[in-house]
Amino acid sequence: xxxxxxxxxxxxxxxxxxxxxxxxxxxxxxxxxxxxxxxxxxxxxxxxxxxxxxxxxxxxxxxxxxxxxxxx
Amino acid sequence: xxxxxxxxxxxxxxxxxxxxxxxxxxxxxxxxxxxxxxxxxxxxxxxxxxxxxxxxxxxxxxxxxxxxxxxxxxxxxxxxxxxxxxxxxxxxxxxxxxxxxxxxxxxxxxxxxxxxxxxxxxxxxxxxxxxxxxxxxxxxxxxxxxxxxxxxxxxxxxxxxxxxxxxxxxxxxxxxxxxxxxxxxxxxxxxxxxxxxxxxxxxxxxxxxxxxxxxxxxxxxxxxxxxxxxxxxxxxxxxxxxxxxxxxxxxxxxxx
Numbered sequence: 001x002x003x004x005x006x007x008x009x010x011x012x013x014x015x016x017x018x019x020x021x022x023x024x025x026x027x028x029x030x031x032x033x034x035x036x037x038x039x040x041x042x043x044x045x046x047x048x049x050x051x052x053x054x055x056x057x058x059x060x061x062x063x064x065x066x067x068x069x070x071x072x
Numbered sequence: 073x074x075x076x077x078x079x080x081x082x083x084x085x086x087x088x089x090x091x092x093x094x095x096x097x098x099x100x101x102x103x104x105x106x107x108x109x110x111x112x113x114x115x116x117x118x119x120x121x122x123x124x125x126x127x128x129x130x131x132x133x134x135x136x137x138x139x140x141x142x143x144x145x146x147x148x149x150x151x152x153x154x155x156x157x158x159x160x161x162x163x164x165x166x167x168x169x170x171x172x173x174x175x176x177x178x179x180x181x182x183x184x185x186x187x188x189x190x191x192x193x194x195x196x197x198x199x200x201x202x203x204x205x206x207x208x209x210x211x212x213x214x215x216x217x218x219x220x221x222x223x224x225x226x227x228x229x230x231x232x233x234x235x236x237x238x239x240x241x242x243x244x245x246x247x248x249x250x251x252x253x254x255x256x257x258x259x260x261x262x263x264x265x266x267x268x269x270x271x272x273x274x275x276x277x278x279x280x281x282x283x284x285x286x287x288x289x290x291x292x293x294x295x296x297x298x299x300x301x302x303x304x305x306x307x308x309x310x311x312x313x314x315x316x317x318x319x320x321x322x323x324x325x326x327x328x
Contacts, residue, residue: 012119032125039117039164041156046163064119066160068130070101071116071146072091072231072280 010062018057025052027063038067075308077276079253080169080201080222082140086110087270088300089142089255091280095289098133104283105134108293112140114171114278116147117157117164136165142203144171149184151191158195170195171225173205181231181258185212189219196220205257208242210249217252224250225278228269229259232281236265240272247273263292263299270303271311 007018011027018027024047028035040047041064047055057063077084090110095101105113113134121127134141143161145154151174158170172191176184183206195202196219203223204216213224226246228237236259237243247254253275260266260279269277277300286292 012122014122016122031120031122033120034129037129037131037164038120039160041160046159048163065122066117066164067120068115068141068143068161068164069118070092070095070098070130071118071144072093072114 007057007059007061009057009060012064016063022057023053024055024057024063027057028052028065031065033065038065040065075304077253079203082169084111084140086112086297086300087276087304088266088296089114089276089278090283090293090296091144091278092130092134093146093280094284098128098130100289101130102133104289104293105139106293107290107297108283109297110139112142114142114144114146114280116144117161140169141165141167142169142171143167145173147175148173149175149178151187151194154187154191155194158200159198162200168199169201169203169222171203171205183207183227185209189215192216192221193219203255208239208246210242210245213246213250213254217250221252223253223255223275225255225257227258228256228265231258233259234261234282234285235259236261237268237272240268243269243274244272247275260296263295266296266299267303267306270300271307273307276300 005020007020009016043062077087086109088108088110089112090105090108091114092101145157148154148157154174161167174184174187174191176182185207192202192204201222203225204221205225206212208226216224229235255276255278256269256274257278260282266277283289283293
């Protein structure tokens, strides 16, 4: 992919490349994440589920996707 | 006899709350929780593994519609991290009832009470029902109640230590002076420890390692279920007075 078409983000702490213009909903679909079982933060802000479609990911965005796991 | 266990206006069948960490796999976790009879479990919030999409999910084994998930901030050492974790948890499933734990030291895993009180205050203002892991200091627990904690959860001993309730006097003072439920959280190693907590009058017990690290976790889970029930009944029954000397159980009259 040439640079102009790529957005480089940080996904759960690791570098990740997307097509420019990809929204959060598309990213979650691509990752096959079950949306009702996760929460997402972009640049430190929690994103409500209804806003996934309208949130376009840009260069240097920091995306965190979390879930519940076993814990004390 | 009705003996309701209510936290933040929600009734629970069991006074035993169990953690879901340190198990071999989710099958074992689910079986142990079933055996324990608990209807509330603590869960952690962590990053999704992006690379392994076929990893099983806790929610596939323990249905949050059937069992109450209590999101926990285990592993958080600052108020900021704890708040972030619980806000994410709320977004995930709409949970208002949460467990706050802000640790102060990696070795003892003792709570940092200054950060804990500060975080409780913020969470309560944001509409959370906060069950708070804390030291067994009656002044600190009073403060937590004042800022709106819905349950006070003093440690019996350090997390994962399994050495049992170390300061029974403090735990009973905390119970006496609190108007919200008091739950011993951490330090329980075996069934009798859980019973002792309940005999002190505590409203419940929260434990994880004692079950997960038993050689047979499912059997220990069942033992804990009965230990909590036994301790509660013993407390409610009003135990006998302790005497210095013997007192015969059979009557002295009509001896042959």
